[in-house]
Amino acid sequence: MAFALIAILFVSGPLATWVITDMPFESPDDVAAWHAMIFMTGNLAALILGWMIGWVLASRYLD
Numbered sequence: 047m048a049f050a051l052i053a054i055l056f057v058s059g060p061l062a063t064w065v066i067t068d069m070p071f072e073s074p075d076d077v078a079a080w081h082a083m084i085f086m087t088g089n090l091a092a093l094i095l096g097w098m099i100g101w102v103l104a105s106r107y108l109d
Contacts, residue, residue: 053089062088
């Protein structure tokens with residue numbers, strides 16, 4: 047959860063803004079949809095990464 051929280055607060059928003067900055071869009075709805083998709087994908091990736099690291103650390107110290 048810590049990785050997901052850090053991603054939500056500091057990584058996903060700026061990453062989504064950076065990715066869509068140079069992309070051509072025809073409507074503001076497209077911009078919002080892409081921004082939300084990239085934001086949520088970054089959060090999901092951080093959650094999975096945090097789960098994997100936590101699983102490795104827990105399995106190492108709880109055996």
